[in-house]
Amino acid sequence: MNAAIRQHAVLFDLDGTLIDTAPDIVAAANRMLDELQARPLPFDKIAGFIGNGVSTLVQRILDASALEPELHTVALASFNRHYAETNGRFGRLFPGVQACLAGLRAANYRLACVTNKPLAFALPLLQMHHIDIHFGIIVGGDSLASMKPAPEPLWHACHVLDVAPRHACMVGDSGVDVAAAQAAEVPVLIVRHGAPEPVAAWGPAVKTFTHFDQLAGLLAAIPVYPERELQS
Template identity: 45%
Template sequence: MPAKLTTPRLRTQIRTLTLDLDGTLLNTLPDLAAAANDMLRELGLPEYPDATIASFVGHGIAHLVARCLPEANLTEHAEALRIFRHHYTHENGRRTVLYPGVLEGLHAWQATGVPMAVITNKAAAFSEPLLVATGISSFFDFVLSGDSLPEKKPHPLPLLHACQQFGVAPGENLHIGDSRHDAAAARSAGCPVWLVSYGYSTDAPVQSVDCDAIVATLAEAAQRMING
């Protein structure tokens, strides 16, 4: 008689999972840096090292471009944003890689039957193709991008909207991200929040951020939730 298949059990209060994209699921910095420096070269301006551009990431593309061009006026910024989008369309996904433990973690969460979604400040024109290009789009029920709603993280609206779409109370949705913006959005929405120890949290170390746990990988996060 074949062995009975079992489904891993989750902590009872968690029914859904939302995940940040850049810095949590995917290391997108090489593509963002390449596009930013392509933009700067086209504008005849000095380039930035990847580590500097990493400190500009996390608030969406408009913020990244503004940080690259702190002296630009509105007209110049709009033109720079157009140039960046052109280059990033070409670069998006070319060098991006999954962080260690992401695929294992997603498979472990999927095995529990818990629904998952992505909440990112990246524009939908880039976030959705990127999930397809990296082969992980099928794990998620939906994606909320930076231009999906009137507000984006650290505002709680994306998390509240996700909970409504899932049909769960905020306290039943675990959010996992890499920065204080993820933590602030989750706290304001009333969701428990875990942070990964890697990623782009350059303005505040995750150890100093108000969160419920810090994990080294998404695989560790899944095991901690399954095993209690």
Template identity: 40%
Template sequence: MKPLQASGLLFDLDGTLVDSAPDLATAVNHSLADLGHAALSETRVRQWIGDGARRLVARAIAGRRDIDAEPPETEAALARFFVHYHDCLCDRSQLYPGVRDGLDRLRALGRPMAVVTNKPAAFTGPLLEALGIAGYFGATVSGDTLGVKKPDPAPLIHAADQLGVAVGDCLYVGDSAADQGAAAAAGMPLVRVPYGYPGDDAIFADHPAAMTLTIDQLATGLTNAS
């Protein structure tokens, strides 16, 4: 692996640091049940994660990833989703393999780090705390921190500013098309994790420029460059 260069590191949350799909699926299915809809498999829900809670809920009601407009029940289902997700936020969510070791090594290198996610702030901080990784990050930018969210580049730029690192000196680590779009618009190199959620695999196949590394492999690459 060639050495990497980055003064600051920004990370997506769901599908990159944390596999939160089991708890998201639970909250989605409880919300659907409240509205009289049938439950969905966790496998299907995994394919719809990555564009924020509202989009996830709208896809669940419609029963497909690609939707032209939100179903009429989206607002009611989203309100129920927030209630249910609060109750099961970290029941089965877990860090991906190599994440904690990689974060330890990156912190030892003195690299400032931030989380940039489309998850609402009410869930971002508590999930990071529950999994014991909140202390690694000098900034957290959630889906409702600004007036826009990924794939808009503003959250990434804001996170870099919060860390005091030039945008061009940061790497963004993610797993989705929203991550790719935000990084490209911000002028940041993107490292894609080799796991995450499968909904955007075809997009990465069409645009394979991103390096694919686990978090611990990223730490190794930066260590070799030091």
């Protein structure tokens, strides 16, 4: 391990961070609504629901469409069926991701993907975009009893990578990633992909970047959290 590296592990979110998956998700969601005999929702509306897992996504879509909550089980099954067909079909890898991951591995960082996407969808998506090989562990939304913003998925990834949380960094794109990192006492960096700055409520400690060629330099500047016992 390079002694100059203070952050030894990087935990990456997936949707909206590494891969623009919104086109895949929106396509499946509107196919689900068509099956439920409801009108399609605008792209940005559905995209704004992404981040808290599939079940919550489906419930938000039902609410936005004024559909009965009792339809959730049927709607969830419908979405999963359609998403199995659209997953990886319309989305794209964000610029610089492949080179960034390869560069971090070459610099002896240990990498994990920590996502709220079910593992059955996350793993094939990473494989389709040829970035699965970079990760020592992939933690899906159904891998543990809890998902982000709970800290346990981040702690679990650190445990498997054999890196203390204070020597890891979470890289994400949303308040869910910020909350999970803060709960786990893991430093966090947020990629904006050219979007406006995040809300002030995230606090000044949350640093942002717009392209993955900036990440290596930002990692070297992150202050290390105080010593704490590694949690599994």
